[in-house]
Amino acid sequence: MKKMQIFEPAMCCSTGLCGVGVDPELLRISTVLNTLKKNGIEVERFNLSNFPMEFINNQVINTLINSENGIDKLPATVLDGEVIITGRYPTNEELATCFNLTANIVKTRPNIARAKMNIKKSGGCGCSGGKCC
DSSP: OOOEEEEEOOOSSSSSOOSSSOOHHHHHHHHHHHHHHHTTOOEEEEETTTOHHHHHHOHHHHHHHTSTTOGGGOSEEEETTEEEEESSOOOHHHHHHHTTOOHHHHOOOOOHHHHHHTSBTTTBSOOGGGOOO
């Protein structure tokens, strides 16, 4: 089985789906990765705020972020130890191709209205006292 990892810039929570406005791209990638997981395909996702040691221990990503404009190259997608995409998330079609899937498995349309209703009122990410994590 192929091993895919996505290394993301610093965000206040593990998915980035917090705060007042929901980024549709973060919602899309979260939805697609959940769909892949339901189909037995695990994609690891590392946020620089929550998993800094993953960025240090992964030599390919460490080299990338220590290059000129390295942090600007995040998110970065690594497939079997090789950086395949930088500066954006993989498209649904690219994910399907990487895992030899039919496109309809990853063709999902996240419900943005429902996601907005699930955001907690305390500041967005669920932290107490109105402070963001």
